[in-house]
Amino acid sequence: MDMPLVEQVRSFNRTMTERVGVLNDHFLGRNHPLGEARLLWEIGAEGASVRELRRRLSLDSAYVSRLLRSLEKQGLIVVKTSEHDGRVRLVQLTEAGLRERAELDHRADAFARSLLEPLGESQRVKLAAAMAQVERLLIASMVQITIADPTSQDARWCIEQYFSELGERFETGFDPTLGISAHPHELTPPDGLLLVARLREEPVGCGALKFHEDTVGELKRMWVAPRARGLGLGRRLLLALEDAARQAGITILHLETNHTLVEAIELYRHSGYQEVEAFNDEPYAHHWFEKRLTAPT
């Protein structure tokens, strides 16, 4: 990795630590310690369960409980037991809580304006664009790709989403039982594998491999959640799958795809996949691709 890039990232981090410190002080500034303010914010206008809050802010349960008690005493929230599950407690903002939250909102706004205010119009636009770019790429770099059990909840969710998207996009709809099989056991080592991409623990994409004869592998279930598109995640999944295939001794990768999946077809073409004659009778496929893998490095 190029050293100047690392230097730039470090310099950026220093600047951000300084500015974000200011941000937090301002955000807080108002009455509440940061913990309470964050919680107040996270509860939101619609309310939330205590366990939601704990999970979203990754805080200790004892700590959250105490913070809630404090907010309750200040009359900013009310807490009641869920009707569906007697263990779960639901938190809602009171009128005063909503006002307080609006105030925090206003402060965050004012802070953002104070950053833009000294700049000229063209600088403002450039700043916003560069911020969007940094954000997008940092978020991309937060995505983690790991091997998952196809029967796990996240894996099943991804595949479900994938099927439902195919159902919407294919002119004919999509019935998973008609196509080439990819049952859980076929996507589990040693017969294959499934990768799941996660952003902040939440699944945002998947991709699978089926190993055939000695050296032929088949790509299946390539999917990226709509909210995670444009992060280069498809390419990363593809590279990770190819790596895994190489590790397994695969030298030829096959895949077939439907003509409505234009982004995927683009990706395959750009990644060195050659269109070939149909090598199976997958009813939903219009294009068949193949890539010869080089030996693992």
Added chain:
Amino acid sequence: MDMPLVEQVRSFNRTMTERVGVLNDHFLGRNHPLGEARLLWEIGAEGASVRELRRRLSLDSAYVSRLLRSLEKQGLIVVKTSEHDGRVRLVQLTEAGLRERAELDHRADAFARSLLEPLGESQRVKLAAAMAQVERLLIASMVQITIADPTSQDARWCIEQYFSELGERFETGFDPTLGISAHPHELTPPDGLLLVARLREEPVGCGALKFHEDTVGELKRMWVAPRARGLGLGRRLLLALEDAARQAGITILHLETNHTLVEAIELYRHSGYQEVEAFNDEPYAHHWFEKRLTAPT
């Protein structure tokens, strides 16, 4: 100010708060609480005085003292009294302190790498470029421009720097006593004014106005420190001076400049200044400019 821009800044701040939190945890991670780590870092290889440290980190003197005591007890620093001033205490890292600091350095590096690592090469380059842009513009927005007393330390420093730069750039050198005067009292209300631009309390530029007859003003002492160039600061100073001139009822601004100051001449031309006949006999001037100001809004 455009709302989407504010929204973008806020969204960016949220993302950064999340990431910087991670950064700090990692940075710290190692043995020391954040306060100690920051101090260890700030002392640097060359050492520093306690009052330097206090100023740079804007920490309470009691707090710094205690942190130093703790670092001292851990054998990471030695503190001794300054030879020049018996009140001042000098802090230096020991061998162990230097090792510890190198470790922090290494961790910051590793963190930066971990951000870049999941990205492809082109994404990395884009990220670094966007970070540089964000940093540059945020730093630009941190610069504050205020009216200053021409006899104040910061003002005198700026003007000194300005003169010394002119001395280097003019083929003939520069002797301030030969040119048109701009004595402190001429740059003090109601006869004129001096603006100083500061970044983190440090002066990084200046610009002055001399008020002549009823409605004519003269621009003097426009200077931006080398390290603050490329931030659009010259333009901001110019706009601020024009605003101040308008407030003072000025309708025509004059200025003269030397042909070696090409960036300044560019700036004047782009900001609506028209080149006119010489209106004075300033010996160092090659170009005379004039701008007609519209009424204050």
Added chain:
DNA sequence: CAAATTCTCTGACTATAATCAGAGAATAAG
């Protein structure tokens, strides 16, 4: 339906990051 798990809470405790008042020594200013 017994056992395991989940969810929330209280009690007890700790570390960190401060802040304020003031003292003592050195130096600068008038």
Added chain:
DNA sequence: CTTATTCTCTGATTATAGTCAGAGAATTTG
């Protein structure tokens, strides 16, 4: 040469942020 200021330190105290152990109630699992 007296007075004011600067610099650092200690003592006393506080707020914030968080951890760990475990209890009690509700729910899920085998």
